[in-house]
Amino acid sequence: xxxxxxxxxxxxxxxxxxxxxxxxxxxxxxxxxxxxxxxxxxxxxxxxxxxxxxxxxxxxxxxxxxxxxxxxxxxxxxxxxxxxxxxx
Numbered sequence: 001x002x003x004x005x006x007x008x009x010x011x012x013x014x015x016x017x018x019x020x021x022x023x024x025x026x027x028x029x030x031x032x033x034x035x036x037x038x039x040x041x042x043x044x045x046x047x048x049x050x051x052x053x054x055x056x057x058x059x060x061x062x063x064x065x066x067x068x069x070x071x072x073x074x075x076x077x078x079x080x081x082x083x084x085x086x087x088x
Contacts, residue, residue, distance in 0.1 A: 012037050015050050023057055025065020036072055044079050052079055 015037045020028040040049050056078045060067050068074040 018050060018053060024062060026071050040079060047079055047082060052082055
């Protein structure tokens with residue numbers, strides 16, 4: 001799924017809000033996570049990053065921090081695994 005220019009303007013803020021306020025145990029940091037989210041959006045342009053983070057949360061029964069050592073790496077791997085593979 002691609003994002004329109006209009007939806008891109010609020011998307012990083014929506015993802016940052018979700019990480020900070022809705023993902024239990026997430027070690028939120030303003031500076032680190034602004035860069036993290038920007039990189040995710042850049043690296044996975046055809047993936048609905050917010051929806052995948054929500055799926056990640058609920059896949060781990062609303063307790064992802066108790067199941068993985070580093071949530072940022074786990075989220076990145078989750079997105080990489082759902083990201084459509086480019087065909088050569």
